[in-house]
Amino acid sequence: MKKAIVFNKVKKNFGKLEALKGINLTIEEGEFFALLGPNGAGKSTLINILAGLMKSSSGSIKVMGHDVIKNYQDARRSLGIVPQELVFDPFFNVREMLRFQAGYFGKGRENDNWIDEIIEGLDLQDKTNTNMRMLSGGMKRRALIAQALVHKPPVIVLDEPTAGVDVELRKKLWQFIKKLNQKGHTIVLTTHYLEEAETLCSRVAMMDQGQVVALDKTRNLLKRFSAKNLNLRLDLKGKKIPTSIKKFIQTADHNSITFLLEEILEVQFIMSELKKSKIEILDMELTNSDLENVFLKLTGSKK
Amino acid sequence: MINIKNEFLGTWTLLKKELLRFWRVVFQTVAAPVITAVLYLLIFSHILANHVKVYGNVDYTAFLIPGLIMMSLLQNAFANSSSSLIQSKVMGNIVFVLLTPITYLQFFLAFLIASIVRGIFVGACIYLLALLYVDLPILHPWVIFGFAIIGGALLGTFGIIAGIWAHRFDQMAVFQNFVIMPLSFLSGVFYSIHSLPPYWQKVSQLNPFFYMIDGFRYGFFGQSDVSPLLSFSIVSVFFIVLASITLGMLKSGYKLRS
Numbered sequence: 399m400k401k402a403i404v405f406n407k408v409k410k411n412f413g414k415l416e417a418l419k420g421i422n423l424t425i426e427e428g429e430f431f432a433l434l435g436p437n438g439a440g441k442s443t444l445i446n447i448l449a450g451l452m453k454s455s456s457g458s459i460k461v462m463g464h465d466v467i468k469n470y471q472d473a474r475r476s477l478g479i480v481p482q483e484l485v486f487d488p489f490f491n492v493r494e495m496l497r498f499q500a501g502y503f504g505k506g507r508e509n510d511n512w513i514d515e516i517i518e519g520l521d522l523q524d525k526t527n528t529n530m531r532m533l534s535g536g537m538k539r540r541a542l543i544a545q546a547l548v549h550k551p552p553v554i555v556l557d558e559p560t561a562g563v564d565v566e567l568r569k570k571l572w573q574f575i576k577k578l579n580q581k582g583h584t585i586v587l588t589t590h591y592l593e594e595a596e597t598l599c600s601r602v603a604m605m606d607q608g609q610v611v612a613l614d615k616t617r618n619l620l621k622r623f624s625a626k627n628l629n630l631r632l633d634l635k636g637k638k639i640p641t642s643i644k645k646f647i648q649t650a651d652h653n654s655i656t657f658l659l660e661e662i663l664e665v666q667f668i669m670s671e672l673k674k675s676k677i678e679i680l681d682m683e684l685t686n687s688d689l690e691n692v693f694l695k696l697t698g699s700k701k
Numbered sequence: 702m703i704n705i706k707n708e709f710l711g712t713w714t715l716l717k718k719e720l721l722r723f724w725r726v727v728f729q730t731v732a733a734p735v736i737t738a739v740l741y742l743l744i745f746s747h748i749l750a751n752h753v754k755v756y757g758n759v760d761y762t763a764f765l766i767p768g769l770i771m772m773s774l775l776q777n778a779f780a781n782s783s784s785s786l787i788q789s790k791v792m793g794n795i796v797f798v799l800l801t802p803i804t805y806l807q808f809f810l811a812f813l814i815a816s817i818v819r820g821i822f823v824g825a826c827i828y829l830l831a832l833l834y835v836d837l838p839i840l841h842p843w844v845i846f847g848f849a850i851i852g853g854a855l856l857g858t859f860g861i862i863a864g865i866w867a868h869r870f871d872q873m874a875v876f877q878n879f880v881i882m883p884l885s886f887l888s889g890v891f892y893s894i895h896s897l898p899p900y901w902q903k904v905s906q907l908n909p910f911f912y913m914i915d916g917f918r919y920g921f922f923g924q925s926d927v928s929p930l931l932s933f934s935i936v937s938v939f940f941i942v943l944a945s946i947t948l949g950m951l952k953s954g955y956k957l958r959s
Binding site: 506 | 704707708711713714725792793801803954
């Protein structure tokens with residue numbers, strides 16, 4: 399299978415700050431891939447270097463086999479980037495913008511059918527003659543996605559596509575993106591919403607402080623950190639939680655305490671320790687871990 | 702893979718976008734400078750007609766018009782590329798172009814040609830309006846055309862440099878008010894430099910605007926302060942230098958691709 403994107407030892411320094419510390423990452427063709435990480439992890443820097451909006455300090459990136467510096471024209475033809483910020487050109491309406499964008503890629507009127515298809519897929523039919531300035535935030539977001547798709551790029555990168563977008567629109571967007579993925583487009587998204595990555599993406603890379611801290615199939619990642627959450631409501635009555643089980647505590651809010659467990663056996667241990675201390679359990683719940691937990695585990699330890 | 706059709710369509714699309722951009726706000730980008738120039742014409746020709754001596758038997762009002770046309774052409778060529786770039790940068794929509802296979806040369810050409818077109822369009826409007834007011838001969842149309850193109854190109858290029866360099870609108874105003882305005886007002890739009898004291902004649906000869914206006918005026922009257930060929934050569938050298946700087950900036954991604 400062809401490689402959609404290959405990041406090879408990509409480094410980026412801003413003065414003394416190492417924003418990217420040598421990213422190695424390969425995304426296969428046809429994947430639905432998520433790049434997760436907190437603010438400042440380096441996701442957007444990595445995307446910007448991929449897009450040619452920034453230059454790396456060292457390392458290289460290839461898109462569909464084309465180097466983003468040496469062969470930037472072919473690389474950019476293979477790439478559709480949806481920027482994170484809601485940028486727009488206030489002089490033009492939606493259809494004009496889409497035609498211009500296609501023109502920059504050397505596509506003329508023969509591309510109009512595809513533009514119509516995108517407009518329909520993103521539910522923009524009523525807005526084609528509306529000036530970009532007059533669109534609501536959600537509509538602007540759709541127009542931005544449409545702009546990234548005008549040249550039918552095999553690789554589509556969405557940088558925080560659902561930030562500030564309401565639930566209804568979010569659903570619609572994902573339906574459309576999923577359809578593109580089924581047609582063979584490689585999709586890469588960065589997101590804060592872990593549940594989106596969990597339901598949509600087959601593979602996930604987690605970034606923190608300029609490094610990839612985990613890279614695996616979403617399923618494996620969840621299994622590998624098959625941690626369970628034990629949520630307890632305790633009747634403390636001035637008693638203290640035994641120090642032997644304090645290391646399991648993830649969050650504590652008065653008498654509601656969440657323990658993060660690696661194995662189910664640890665439940666027994668916690669129970670018996672609580673019993674020894676004569677702390678009564680008022681309520682209890684055992685939940686499966688989600689990417690959020692995995693993420694906190696991977697990144698939390700360093701802070 | 703170089704595909705001529707793609708490259709041409711890319712350049713043409715960006716040019717078309719740049720032309721439409723100023724056409725959408727034609728009152729601000731064309732009507733306003735035309736009105737300003739006509740006001741200059743009415744006021745200065747009225748006040749100065751009997752006070753300023755220009756060459757030979759040329760009527761002062763007729764003398765003034767080519768200067769005003771060229772001044773407006775130059776200022777609008779500068780305004781077109783510089784304001785388009787600073788707006789796109791501040792709005793952030795410059796990424797739409799930066800994400801595409803458009804090369805730095807295509808980028809340069811599109812902004813350059815759009816600037817020349819706007820400058821010449823404004824100049825032509827002023828000329829047509831002036832014809833209502835005074836009889837203006839055209840002795841050498843190709844000289845007029847040549848200076849209009851090279852002048853628009855020089856200032857369009859300078860506008861690209863300013864637009865790339867500036868981060869904010871007030872920095873752009875510095876260019877407008879401290880470079881473009883003084884150079885255009887002190888270039889001999891309103892007088893022949895031979896009417897100046899020798900020292901100021903020398904100073905004027907350092908001003909590239911002087912050569913553009915002097916050469917442009919030659920096309921109308923067949924008379925000028927310096928030879929039009931010399932003027933054209935000097936302006937061309939300025940253009941080549943600025944164009945090289947601009948292409949260097951664009952190629953390296955200066956302030957556009959960090």
